[in-house]
Amino acid sequence: MNSVWMADHRDSSPYPPLAGTVEADTVVIGGGITGVTTAMLLAGAGQSVVLLEAERIGASNTGGSTGNLYGTVSDGLAKLRDKWDADTARQVVTMRMQALELIEKTSARLSIDCGFARRPLYACVAGDDEQQLASLQDEHRALEEAGLAPSWVDAVPGLPASALPPRAHAALRIEQQAQFNPFTYVQGLARALAGQGVRVHEHSAAVDVDAGAGRVKTAAGEVHAKHIVFATHTPKGFNLVQAEMETYREYGIAGALDAAPGQGRAPEAICWIRDRSRSIRSCRHGDRDHLVVVGEKHKTGHNAADTDYHERLREYAREHFGVSSFDYAWSAQQYKSADALPYIGHSAHRNVYMATGFGADGLTWGTVAANVIAELVQGRESPASELLTPKRFTPIKSAKVWAAENATVMKHLVGDRLSSAEQHRLSDVQRGQGRIVDLDGRKHAVYRSPADELTVLSPVCPHLKCHVAWNAAATSWDCPCHGSRFDIHGQVIEGPSLHPLERYELED
Ligand SMILES: Cc1cc2nc3c(=O)[nH]c(=O)nc-3n(C[C@H](O)[C@H](O)[C@H](O)COP(=O)(O)OP(=O)(O)OC[C@H]3O[C@@H](n4cnc5c(N)ncnc54)[C@H](O)[C@@H]3O)c2cc1C
Ligand code: FES
Numbered sequence: 001m002n003s004v005w006m007a008d009h010r011d012s013s014p015y016p017p018l019a020g021t022v023e024a025d026t027v028v029i030g031g032g033i034t035g036v037t038t039a040m041l042l043a044g045a046g047q048s049v050v051l052l053e054a055e056r057i058g059a060s061n062t063g064g065s066t067g068n069l070y071g072t073v074s075d076g077l078a079k080l081r082d083k084w085d086a087d088t089a090r091q092v093v094t095m096r097m098q099a100l101e102l103i104e105k106t107s108a109r110l111s112i113d114c115g116f117a118r119r120p121l122y123a124c125v126a127g128d129d130e131q132q133l134a135s136l137q138d139e140h141r142a143l144e145e146a147g148l149a150p151s152w153v154d155a156v157p158g159l160p161a162s163a164l165p166p167r168a169h170a171a172l173r174i175e176q177q178a179q180f181n182p183f184t185y186v187q188g189l190a191r192a193l194a195g196q197g198v199r200v201h202e203h204s205a206a207v208d209v210d211a212g213a214g215r216v217k218t219a220a221g222e223v224h225a226k227h228i229v230f231a232t233h234t235p236k237g238f239n240l241v242q243a244e245m246e247t248y249r250e251y252g253i254a255g256a257l258d259a260a261p262g263q264g265r266a267p268e269a270i271c272w273i274r275d276r277s278r279s280i281r282s283c284r285h286g287d288r289d290h291l292v293v294v295g296e297k298h299k300t301g302h303n304a305a306d307t308d309y310h311e312r313l314r315e316y317a318r319e320h321f322g323v324s325s326f327d328y329a330w331s332a333q334q335y336k337s338a339d340a341l342p343y344i345g346h347s348a349h350r351n352v353y354m355a356t357g358f359g360a361d362g363l364t365w366g367t368v369a370a371n372v373i374a375e376l377v378q379g380r381e382s383p384a385s386e387l388l389t390p391k392r393f394t395p396i397k398s399a400k401v402w403a404a405e406n407a408t409v410m411k412h413l414v415g416d417r418l419s420s421a422e423q424h425r426l427s428d429v430q431r432g433q434g435r436i437v438d439l440d441g442r443k444h445a446v447y448r449s450p451a452d453e454l455t456v457l458s459p460v461c462p463h464l465k466c467h468v469a470w471n472a473a474a475t476s477w478d479c480p481c482h483g484s485r486f487d488i489h490g491q492v493i494e495g496p497s498l499h500p501l502e503r504y505e506l507e508d
Contacts, residue, residue: 003330004254004285004292005183006063013056015194018201018221024050026377027216027225029206032062033182033363034355035231036189037370040106043198045378050223051190051198052216054205058186060494061233064332065363066252066279066294068270069178070121071097071148073340074279074360078135078142080340086145088387092341093146095384099367100178107180112188115284116180121270122156124171126164132275133169140172148174158267158282163320177270179281182363206236207498211349227377230354231369233362234335234483235347236498238464241390244338245357247300247483247495251309251473255317255326256288266291266321278316293317300333301480306433306472331474333483333494334360343390344369345376353377354390426454434470434477434488443467445477445501447488457490458502468501477501 026042028035031053039051071093073080081089107116123139125132143150153173155166164170194200201218208217209228216223230236234245257266266282266289273280279294293316296309303309310329317323337343337357342365347354353376355369372385424435426446434447436459445459445468457477459467466481476493477486484495491500 002328003064003183003252004283004290004328005065005067005181006059007285007328009183009187013202015053015057015190015200015202018050018052018199018204018218018223020221022050022199022221022223024048024199024223024225026050026227026229027052027223028229028231029209029216029236030054030229030231030233031057031186031190031200031202032060032231032233032366033058033186034233034366034369035229036186036193037102037367038229038231038373039193039198039200040189041370041374042377043193043196045374047377049193049198050225051193051200052204052206052218052223053200053202056202057190057200058183061332061334062186062363062366063183064252064330065182066281066292067180067182067283067363068121068279068281069100069103069180069364070174070270070361071100071177071364072121072143072146072174074272075336075340076135076139076142076274077146077148078138081142081145083340086142088341089142090146091383091387093148095368095371096361096364099364099371102367102371103180103185103363104178106189107185110188110192112185112192114180114182114184114188116178116185118176119179119269121174121177121272122153122159122171122267123174123272123274124156124159124164125275126273127275129275136169136172136274143172143174150174156267156269156271158265158269159271159280160265160320163276163280164273179270179283181283205492209236209352211347211352214351226351228349228352229373229377230347230352231366233333233358233494234356234496235354236496239347239354239496241337241343241354241356242482242496244343245482246336246338248297248334248336249300249303249331249471249474249478250294250297250334250360251313251331252292252294252329253310253313253317253326254283254285254290254292254328255314255323256285257282257291258322258324291317291321291323299480300483300485301469301471301478303469303471303473303478309473333485334358334362335483339392339394341388342369344372344388345385345390347390356390429454433472436467436470444504445470449488454506455488455490456504456506457486458504460502461497462499462501463495463497
């Protein structure tokens with residue numbers, strides 16, 4: 001399930017796995033936009049850097065994003081202002097717009113052909129719900145106070161009237177935001193880094209980190225470094241911030257726009273339809289324009305087992321844009337912090353750094369994080385590092401999410417062990433399906449392949465022992481507590497777990 005951004009790229013990995021022992025000033029773990037940008041800034045400051053990527057550079061959430069870059073935040077700047085204050089909202093917009101400029105300058109400097117273009121952003125309300133309309137008005141005020149100069153428009157070019165009925169103040173528009181292909185961008189950065197002598201290693205998952213000794217181990221090698229950066233989207237192993245975050249999955253599809261009269265158009269812009277939870281854009285792929293629709297967000301591990309979230313997005317695209325075939329379908333994950341700001345900076349150990357809690361805004365937050373962490377590694381604090389430190393304690397701003405998330409963890413930690421509601425027999429598991437099955441009085445996570453082969457795993461997530469759930473849309477076992485995800489063989493795809501699900505051999 002590749003995203004449209006990865007379609008033009010070869011599958012092969014140009015960077016060899018780490019082998020043997022190497023020394024460096026800094027080891028960066030994770031090759032998404034956060035890790036690759038951090039490596040670029042540190043190498044530019046004269047440091048020796050090793051970059052370890054578990055799979056393929058950019059192929060995880062960065063390659064599964066929508067490729068939108070903006071100064072505001074997708075949950076609404078008004079919400080962030082209400083949790084903090086107008087000054088903080090302004091500071092957030094300033095640092096995010098600086099990050100957007102860094103991406104623009106970097107892609108130009110390194111001639112990365114990632115289609116970076118300045119575009120407007122539209123935030124719209126399609127229905128006539130009074131509350132939604134009032135919240136858009138409030139958003140307008142928050143954006144104005146933060147210096148983004150929004151204007152009102154009655155319609156969005158490229159959005160059909162069926163998707164957004166034209167009327168006064170249907171949408172607000174912000175100029176000079178941007179779009180690009182995020183996968184091409186980070187691949188281009190990694191190529192440039194390797195050209196400058198940075199050691200880039202794919203298929204090199206960090207499996208053991210000893211912060212005190214400054215040592216990171218992979219299956220076939222280890223790095224000794226003064227500084228260790230977790231650019232893994234969420235820190236690996238146990239970290240207190242995991243109890244403060246909500247984890248969501250969200251889906252994307254893309255299909256070529258038909259050239260029929262009255263069809264074949266989609267916004268050349270960032271377009272958020274807030275009350276329909278849809279993010280829409282167009283992109284050029286091959287020699288055709290494509291429509292990209294993203295949405296159907298749900299909490300990780302809380303999906304209905306066999307719901308086809310991609311099909312819901314396809315139905316929407318067919319209805320409003322007349323798109324008839326879809327070549328791309330993918331999904332990605334987001335970690336939302338409890339107080340609307342990401343956690344970026346020192347971890348429990350002074351020489352270990354982390355960056356997480358980006359919500360759906362992590363292409364820009366990841367670039368902000370790279371700046372903040374590169375400065376901290378060089379011993380420099382900043383107003384941004386003070387604001388975003390993972391050590392901040394914000395009980396009032398975070399209370400609602402803390403309470404909800406810890407109730408969720410307790411429910412899955414205790415409840416899933418005791419409940420029998422989701423249990424099935426082996427014969428219930430259809431080809432291509434996964435189910436929690438009762439075998440000899442114990443729960444097992446069972447997957448039946450299209451060729452009728454069974455894989456039997458423990459459903460107990462090795463992170464903190466919650467039970468995983470089957471996600472048909474992503475063909476994975478997803479943990480409802482802190483977002484660890486495992487493939488059909490039990491191997492870690494993402495999330496805080498460092499270890500796979502235990503595997504059992506099924507006896508006759
Ligand atoms: C559907 C969707 C659409 C989105 N669209 C946008 C958007 O338009 N704009 C925006 O700003 N944000 C968007 N986001 C958010 C954005 O995708 C992420 O926040 C961002 O990509 C995070 O980048 P990252 O580098 O921190 O993480 P990732 O891209 O996930 O990179 C982390 C890397 O770490 C690697 N890794 C993990 N464990 C290990 C290990 N043990 N050893 C070595 N490597 C490891 C992973 O393989 C991965 O490549 C979207 C999110 C979703 C869910
Ligand atoms: S991710 Fe924490 S228990 Fe599974």
